[in-house]
Amino acid sequence: MPDIFSSIRIEIFYSIGIFLLLLIIQYILKQTAKRVGERAEINITRIKLMFKYINILIFILATLLLSVAWGLEWADFALIFSSVFAILGAALFAIWSILSNITSGVIMFFSFPYKIGDKIKIHDKDLPIEAIIEDIKAFHLHLRTMEGELITYPNNLMLQKAVSLVEKNARLDEGKDAL
Structure with a gap:
């Protein structure tokens, strides 16, 4: 039994070190995202x-680093990744708009000037929209028009269209009789 432990001792120490390093990186990334979120309200x-998204990134890094620590060679990675990316490339080509919306959602997290409750106007020649932002999701925004209509608007279009702020922190019950 001691022979088995001594033969994999280095891999175990590398694994422990990788887990500790990734936990520290995860903590730092989450604290940074939290500070950015609080500062930008x-x-x-x-x-x-x-x-x-941070958890997914850490999981991918953990898988990659632990594979190297336990003896997977870089040539093996090349084979695995080329096969995976060939399959993903064909699959993702079909769902590129979903990926575009996710990427736009990440960009909007860090640099979107509008908040939930703001009344905005989207300047689109085909379908101009004036509405209040109800929610901002990973793929889309929920916008509520003054008529009460709920519009789901893709994140990538929010970055492509001209948008203006009509009123900051508009109330959703505006114009309705209070009880």
Whole structure:
């Protein structure tokens, strides 16, 4: 039994070191996202969404680093990644707009000037929209028009169209009789 432990001792120490390093990196990234979110007054739901993206990144890094620590050669990685990316390339080509919306959601987290509750106007020649931002999701925004209509608007279009702020922190019950 001691022979088995001594033969994999280095791999175990590398694994422990990798886990500790990734936990520290994960903590730093989450604290940074939280500070950016609080400073920009971003809704807690969007901050939690960013935490999910950070967890996925850490998982991918852990898989990669642990594979190297336990003896997977770089040539093996080349074979695995070329096969995976060939399959993903064909699959992702079909869903490029979903990826575009996710990427736009990440960009909007860090640099979107509008908040939930703001009344905005989207200057689109085919379908101009004036509405209040109800929610900002990973793929789309929920916009509520003055007529009460709920519009789901893709994140990537928010970055492509001209948008102006009509009123900051407009109330959703505006114009309705109070009880």
